[in-house]
Amino acid sequence: MRKRAILAFMLDRPGVLNKVSLLIRKKMYNVDTLTVCRSRIPGVSRMTITLEEKDEAKVTQVIKQLEKFTEVISAKELDTDHSYWREVAIVKLEVDVAHLDAFHGRYNFEILEQKSEDIHLLQVSGSTRNIDAFLDELGQEHIIEIARTGVTAMEK
Amino acid sequence: MTGKQLLLKALKDRGVRHIFGYTGGAIMPIFDEMEKLDIFKFVMSRHEQGAAFMAQGMSRASLSTDAPQIGVCMSTSGPGAMNLVTGVADAHMDSVPMMAITGQVATGVIATDAFQESDVVGVMMPISKQTYMPLSAEEIEKTIHEGFYVATTGRGGPILVDIPKDVQNQQVGEDYQFDVKTYRPQLPGYFYTPTPEREPIQRAIELINKSERPVIFCGHGVINSNAGELLQELAEKVNIPVAFTLHGLSAMPADHPLSLGMMGMHGTVEANRVIMEADLLISFGMRFDDRVTGKLSEYAQNADVIHVEIDPSEIDKNVKTSVAINADVYRTLHVLLGDPMLTYQPRRRWWDKIAVFRKVMADDLEMEIEKGLGDDNKLLMKSIIHQLSKLTEGRDLIVPDVGQHQMMAARFYNYQTKNSWFASGGAGTMGCSLPMAIGVKLARPEERVWSISGDGGFQMNAQELGTIMEQKIDLKIIILNNGHLGMVRQWQTFFFDGRYAGTPMQSPDFGLLAKAYGIPHRRVEKLQDVAPALQEAIDHCGAIVLEFICDPSEVILPMVPSGGGFDTMIIKHPRTEAAKNEGEAA
Ligand SMILES: Cc1ncc(C[n+]2csc(CCOP(=O)(O)OP(=O)(O)O)c2C)c(N)n1
Numbered sequence: 050m051r052k053r054a055i056l057a058f059m060l061d062r063p064g065v066l067n068k069v070s071l072l073i074r075k076k077m078y079n080v081d082t083l084t085v086c087r088s089r090i091p092g093v094s095r096m097t098i099t100l101e102e103k104d105e106a107k108v109t110q111v112i113k114q115l116e117k118f119t120e121v122i123s124a125k126e127l128d129t130d131h132s133y134w135r136e137v138a139i140v141k142l143e144v145d146v147a148h149l150d151a152f153h154g155r156y157n158f159e160i161l162e163q164k165s166e167d168i169h170l171l172q173v174s175g176s177t178r179n180i181d182a183f184l185d186e187l188g189q190e191h192i193i194e195i196a197r198t199g200v201t202a203m204e205k
Numbered sequence: 206m207t208g209k210q211l212l213l214k215a216l217k218d219r220g221v222r223h224i225f226g227y228t229g230g231a232i233m234p235i236f237d238e239m240e241k242l243d244i245f246k247f248v249m250s251r252h253e254q255g256a257a258f259m260a261q262g263m264s265r266a267s268l269s270t271d272a273p274q275i276g277v278c279m280s281t282s283g284p285g286a287m288n289l290v291t292g293v294a295d296a297h298m299d300s301v302p303m304m305a306i307t308g309q310v311a312t313g314v315i316a317t318d319a320f321q322e323s324d325v326v327g328v329m330m331p332i333s334k335q336t337y338m339p340l341s342a343e344e345i346e347k348t349i350h351e352g353f354y355v356a357t358t359g360r361g362g363p364i365l366v367d368i369p370k371d372v373q374n375q376q377v378g379e380d381y382q383f384d385v386k387t388y389r390p391q392l393p394g395y396f397y398t399p400t401p402e403r404e405p406i407q408r409a410i411e412l413i414n415k416s417e418r419p420v421i422f423c424g425h426g427v428i429n430s431n432a433g434e435l436l437q438e439l440a441e442k443v444n445i446p447v448a449f450t451l452h453g454l455s456a457m458p459a460d461h462p463l464s465l466g467m468m469g470m471h472g473t474v475e476a477n478r479v480i481m482e483a484d485l486l487i488s489f490g491m492r493f494d495d496r497v498t499g500k501l502s503e504y505a506q507n508a509d510v511i512h513v514e515i516d517p518s519e520i521d522k523n524v525k526t527s528v529a530i531n532a533d534v535y536r537t538l539h540v541l542l543g544d545p546m547l548t549y550q551p552r553r554r555w556w557d558k559i560a561v562f563r564k565v566m567a568d569d570l571e572m573e574i575e576k577g578l579g580d581d582n583k584l585l586m587k588s589i590i591h592q593l594s595k596l597t598e599g600r601d602l603i604v605p606d607v608g609q610h611q612m613m614a615a616r617f618y619n620y621q622t623k624n625s626w627f628a629s630g631g632a633g634t635m636g637c638s639l640p641m642a643i644g645v646k647l648a649r650p651e652e653r654v655w656s657i658s659g660d661g662g663f664q665m666n667a668q669e670l671g672t673i674m675e676q677k678i679d680l681k682i683i684i685l686n687n688g689h690l691g692m693v694r695q696w697q698t699f700f701f702d703g704r705y706a707g708t709p710m711q712s713p714d715f716g717l718l719a720k721a722y723g724i725p726h727r728r729v730e731k732l733q734d735v736a737p738a739l740q741e742a743i744d745h746c747g748a749i750v751l752e753f754i755c756d757p758s759e760v761i762l763p764m765v766p767s768g769g770g771f772d773t774m775i776i777k778h779p780r781t782e783a784a785k786n787e788g789e790a791a
Contacts, residue, residue: 060394064326064336071331106521113518119335119355122394 050101053108054134054202057115057124061094065120072114082199099200127202134202137174141194143167156183208342209238209373215349217244218385221277223263223647225256229281230321231308234373248676251668253280255640257292260303262644269431269624275353276303276644282310283321291634293363294332298631302361304352311371325367334362342375346383351390359397360516397515401532401540409511409528410546416485418555419445425452426490426534433457433623435538444549446559448476450491451630455620469497470765471612475562477771483508490534493523503770513537566776577732579756586610586685586755589735590617596739601653604645606638606662609691612761614657636665646678660686660712670722673748681742684715687755695760719750726750
């Protein structure tokens, strides 16, 4: 299986998200991540969908059918070699501050708040793999809660 | 002006003259307004599904006339709207432009599970080309015009407009303005490319010129872009045979010497064998549906594929193309025909081969048609269709239902009139014929229209006899009654060891039923009565029901088993096969 990111620009109209998710369900994918935000153009949203598919032709099909929606202005695949994929995670964890020191410099994180002596809220950003590695190294046993944004991506 | 007035104004501006529908609480304001005006002919169906198919019939039949009319159907919210679903889904599968307008509960109570509230937009979204819910009277005119634009451009499809009751009644503001003449939909995400590009056209011409065993495919897009004559001209110019999809039938005369007839699951031997051996498929306006291709991995393995198609998402979907031409079929044919590089070639070997393919079943079929009778001396559907074709010289409009009789009508009627065949293909919706034929007749009142159903499908929308009675629709209705759900029975014969689960069917006395609606009825059991009954229907002014008692063991052949390749095509009834083997053994 290969992770794919599809970037689409679409009119910000009610029901568009519904259509996109109906299509993806109809094609029998399970969406990995889906992020939507405003674009530079008023009334136009930017959507990044990641899903797993090894067959190139099938991804092309999804893109063509996305483009078929009246509201979708353009859609294309962003491959990992030629684009940046990034996520942000907010993590609540129980850990010594000293434990965190070891991570400085290697990961892009920032402590948002120290809630008590051992409880911290921190924010980490980077590629999906980078965040996964950070969390693993931190030790899953320290983690109380995680919120991740899902992937947003841009061509290099 | 109010929302409902603007709605009707927009429909009128779009050339709508007929509205098919059924009333109810949430659509009453619009019906009331319609009653005050004297613009539309309102046709009340007896079930909303009927209204949706009538609208389809109107769109399909009128598209080849000087005054195309997009079919419009209306229903109330909740159950009324849900009853439209099948007809809308069917239009979506068959790329038929139409507009379904539904009343919705008032905006103030939407999403409270109000009385007769359904999320109609949510339900219709995956089976419509576009859905709308205008939330103010100001949006209505724009919505209708945009809807018509989207329905009729590019690949056609159904549009849903769900209008809350309060929006129907709402007054527009004093400064409301809308100019039909200058209005252009603002749809930055909606593209279609009618004009073909030069480069693929040139590559297509090269492939055509160098091909030894080419075949042209005529799909629904040829009918929808009114390009039958051009397709015929092209085929004649380059001397290439033409095979038809179910929806491509009637684009050119069925008995044209270049015609191979229908392709696919119940296609002719010649069409399917030609495809198996072809080195080039030149396909116009079709989508390589599984009923057309059979097993994809074995489909036309030695052929290059030129695919002319207005919907880019159909290109390379099922069959990999060598040359993709994403454009309107009519315009592409026009460009191809104007190109002096395109040459005529005799391709004598190819035509010799085709002559052999044509003979494979010809004698058997001719004998069966000639005999006209099957088991227990019951009538054969193919023979009835053949006689109908002869009597009407292949000129009439045919609206089949879904099943064996549909395939018989596809194969054995000799279509001469362009755009004269209206079938439910992609969805295969039983019950479509009777209501769709009403729409067809209203669209083309000068032509004779035959609704042909099985006993099963007829009973799915038999209530529309009421509409026929009330509107005095001159429809010739044929029921090919074999006492079974014939097509499913055929599968059971071939693939389920002849266990007929859920297919024998008791029917009412169709004579009494017709009588109840004041429609004459003839029951025909004998071969010699077939032609006179058909002639009586032709001579009779007004609706008539002809019921033919048919042999349930008749099968439509050839048949490519579902999911099989063309080499698995069955051309003999298992019974005759068994008899033959026994004979050989003895
Ligand atoms: C609404 C619907 N339900 C079920 C089917 C499945 N189906 C396809 S053909 C067929 C049998 C049709 O029987 P009948 O109308 O008597 O026509 P015949 O095949 O005998 O000509 C059935 C049940 C269908 N196509 N549509």
